[in-house]
Amino acid sequence: xxxxxxxxxxxxxxxxxxxxxxxxxxRISGAAAFxxxxxxxxxxxxxxxxxxxxxxxxxxxDASGKYVDEVVAVTFRAPNxxxxxxxxxxxxHGGYLVTQKLLQVILDAGARAAEPGEFTKRAFLNGRLDxxxxxxxxxxxxxxxxxxxxxxxxxxxxxxxxxxxxxxxxLLNLASLLELELDFSEEDVVFANRIALDDRMSDAVAALEKxxxxxxxxxxxxxxxxxxxxxxxxxxxxxxxNSILGEGRxxxxxxxxxxxxTITESISIGGVLFRFTDTAGLRETADEIEREGVxxxxxxxxxxxVVLLVADYGExxxxxxxxxxxxxxxxxxxxxxxxxxxxxxxxxxxxxxxRIAAEGREFYVSALKGDGIDFLKNxxxxxxxxxxxxxxxxxxTNSRHRxxxxxxxxxxxxALDTLRSRKSxxxxxxxxxxxxxxxxxxxxxxxxDDVLNNIFSKFCIGK
Ligand SMILES: Nc1nc2c(ncn2[C@@H]2O[C@H](COP(=O)(O)OP(=O)(O)OP(=O)(O)O)[C@@H](O)[C@H]2O)c(=O)[nH]1
Ligand SMILES: [Mg+2]
Numbered sequence: 001x002x003x004x005x006x007x008x009x010x011x012x013x014x015x016x017x018x019x020x021x022x023x024x025x026x027r028i029s030g031a032a033a034f035x036x037x038x039x040x041x042x043x044x045x046x047x048x049x050x051x052x053x054x055x056x057x058x059x060x061x062d063a064s065g066k067y068v069d070e071v072v073a074v075t076f077r078a079p080n081x082x083x084x085x086x087x088x089x090x091x092x093h094g095g096y097l098v099t100q101k102l103l104q105v106i107l108d109a110g111a112r113a114a115e116p117g118e119f120t121k122r123a124f125l126n127g128r129l130d131x132x133x134x135x136x137x138x139x140x141x142x143x144x145x146x147x148x149x150x151x152x153x154x155x156x157x158x159x160x161x162x163x164x165x166x167x168x169x170x171l172l173n174l175a176s177l178l179e180l181e182l183d184f185s186e187e188d189v190v191f192a193n194r195i196a197l198d199d200r201m202s203d204a205v206a207a208l209e210k211x212x213x214x215x216x217x218x219x220x221x222x223x224x225x226x227x228x229x230x231x232x233x234x235x236x237x238x239x240x241x242n243s244i245l246g247e248g249r250x251x252x253x254x255x256x257x258x259x260x261x262t263i264t265e266s267i268s269i270g271g272v273l274f275r276f277t278d279t280a281g282l283r284e285t286a287d288e289i290e291r292e293g294v295x296x297x298x299x300x301x302x303x304x305x306v307v308l309l310v311a312d313y314g315e316x317x318x319x320x321x322x323x324x325x326x327x328x329x330x331x332x333x334x335x336x337x338x339x340x341x342x343x344x345x346x347x348x349x350x351x352x353x354x355r356i357a358a359e360g361r362e363f364y365v366s367a368l369k370g371d372g373i374d375f376l377k378n379x380x381x382x383x384x385x386x387x388x389x390x391x392x393x394x395x396x397t398n399s400r401h402r403x404x405x406x407x408x409x410x411x412x413x414x415a416l417d418t419l420r421s422r423k424s425x426x427x428x429x430x431x432x433x434x435x436x437x438x439x440x441x442x443x444x445x446x447x448x449d450d451v452l453n454n455i456f457s458k459f460c461i462g463k
Contacts, residue, residue, distance in 0.1 A: 010036055011118055012111035014099055015462035021094035026103055027462060028090070028111055029083045029119055034075070037088040039063075039109035040102075041073050047088060052077035060090065062105045069098050083119050084126035117459025121452065124444060130161050131444025131455070135398055138459050139222070146271035147221040151395045159394045160401070161443050167207050168439045171412075171432055174200060178429040194419065201416050201432075208409040211396050217385050218397030220305075224266070224273030225384045228300040230328070231310035233257050236344040239367035240310055241265065241278040244377065250278050262300075270381045277304070298331050306338045306383065313343040313352060313364065338383055346371065400455075404441045411435035 010030025016023070028036055034048040041047055043058025050056060054075050060068040069092045081087035092102050107113060117138070124134045136155035143149040154160070174197060229237045233256030241250045241263070250263050264277045279300055301307045309325055325341070332339035340361050346352040347366040354372025355364050360379045365372030396402055415431035440446035 009112045010110065011114035012036070012103065012106045013114035013119070013462035014103055015089070015119075016094065016099075018096055018099070019094075020096065023091045024094040024099040024102075026090045026092065026099070026106060027114075027119065028088045028106060029081070029085045029114075029122065030111070031078075031086060032110060033086040033088045036106060036109045036111045037073060037090065040068075040105050041071065041090070043073065047073055047075055050075050052080055060092065060102055060105060063108055068101055068105055069093055071102070079126070079128075082128075083122040084128045085122060114461060115456075116461050117456030117463055120459060120463055121456045124452075130158075131447060131452075132160050132164070132398070132401065132442050133158060134444075135400075135455060137463065138455075139397060141460070141463065145221065145224060145268055145273035148273075148397075150271065151218065151221045151397055154394065155397070160396070163207075163211065163394050164439055164442050167204050168436060170200060170204055171436050171439070175429050175432040175436060178425040178432065181425050182429070194422075197428075198416065198419060201412055201419065204435075205409055205412050205416070208405055208412070211394070212402065212405050212409065214393065214395040215397075215399075215402045217393075218395045218402075220272060220384045221395060222397050224275055225306060225380070226304035227274055227276045227306045227308055227380065228304040229276060229278050229308045229310060230296070230300060231308075231342075235310040235312055236367045237310045238263075238278050240308070240342065240344060240365070241276055243365075243367045243370055243373050244276060269377045272381055272384060274380065274384075298328060301328065301332050301337050302335050304337055306340060306380065307332050308340050308342050310342045310344050310367075313346050313349050316343060340380075340383070342376065400451075401442050404438045408435045408438035411438060 008031060010028060010032040012026060012028045015025045015027040030036075037047050040060050040062075041056070041058050042061055043056045045056075047056065052075055056073045056075075058071060058073065060071045062068055072091045074089045074091070076082075076087040076089075078084060078086050090102065090106070092098055103113075120129070120134050120137050123129045124131060129137070133156055136152045139152035140149065140156060143152055177197075229241060231237050234254070238250035238252045238259050242248050242252065245265055245267055249265055251258055259278055259280050262277050262279050264275055266273055266275045268274070277300065279296060307328070309328060311325070329339045331337075338361075340363065341358075342363045342365060343352075344365055344367050346354065346364050347369050352364055354366070354375055356362065356375050356379050357364070360383055363372060363376045363379060365376055367373070396405065411431050411434040415428050415435065418427045418431060437446050441451070444452075
């Protein structure tokens, strides 16, 4: 259970990015927000006597009455505000100095400088958001891809919370049934049918499993996908990068060894951020080239999520090179990096058409002509997300949630074992409760101050 270490301070912070802009907003929250604002704000009337959700033009002044800036004050009365407390937002001219000065005046008038995430923390403590929703606020702010944006919006609107709650409610019912039996243990009654219990607990485990499986997708949404483009000199790696990006980013030439340093470029494919790294070309003699190429690709491979091995389509029918690539493929398999072959330059082999083969692990393209590049992009997206994920899938994006789900699933597994070994319901209930508690951590029904501080310290000040 968390300690409600809630203070009664009225807090203030600049809520907009520091720097020059049209306006800046300073947010004041707490029981005394209106009093503090009134000490600073000079307008037609006092803010304390104004209704909630009203805007007022006026001047901000310091304690000695000196004019600081023109401002607009917007009022929100508890509980109808972001924090559920009294809130006043002052918009001033968006300059670095003027904003700092106004904040100082507000602090002098009795507010305390807010800590990172403190507004959102209060929203959580006051029950306006659950913990997973509060975390979604931070994720939303940090989203850099369309998909990350969408999944954090979904989490913010409570989709994940609802799924968790449904599982929790079911487990609570089961735990209560078992615990009811204990109360009547003298009479030796059985309320909970063991077969039905087994079924319902198994269903809960399956639901948790399904959520856990979405974590990989969640990570892809949040962090994007790192793709290493590897292959022999002149295979067309840089050409492929350019073709995927739709621009001439990397230098291409018919001289082997054109790319010297690795180049990384990002592009969004279907809302997912992909980071492609084009690796350097390699040196002379055939053996050395092969050895170095493989070694280099191996090193890069371990850093990424996907390796695109680019090769001239003609190689498919030439000598020993394929075995060398098999080695790279084995290494990828060992470190969990997805391995994809791209047969390039199919325009030189008129019989070949752009296509996807081997369950999306082999592509036939012409980087030069752009043939098959859309297949490749789409295939990469499917490889990263899985085919069954769509817009409405609830996705677990947060490692804290993943850990709690995994612990919950483990406890339920134990509960099932205990149930099946026909031990007393008491022991089953114990494990069920542990599973329930783990789920409660996700939404914040059960949490510690350390966890809370850790979560909110990652927010920016003013949020
Ligand atoms: N016909 C044809 N030529 C291609 C294709 N892709 C690349 N090339 C040509 O192959 C040559 C090498 O292309 P690059 O993209 O520089 O190859 P690379 O793998 O980056 O080479 P290094 O950086 O030297 O390792 C250039 O002359 C390209 O125009 C293709 O699909 N078809
Ligand atoms: Mg190159």
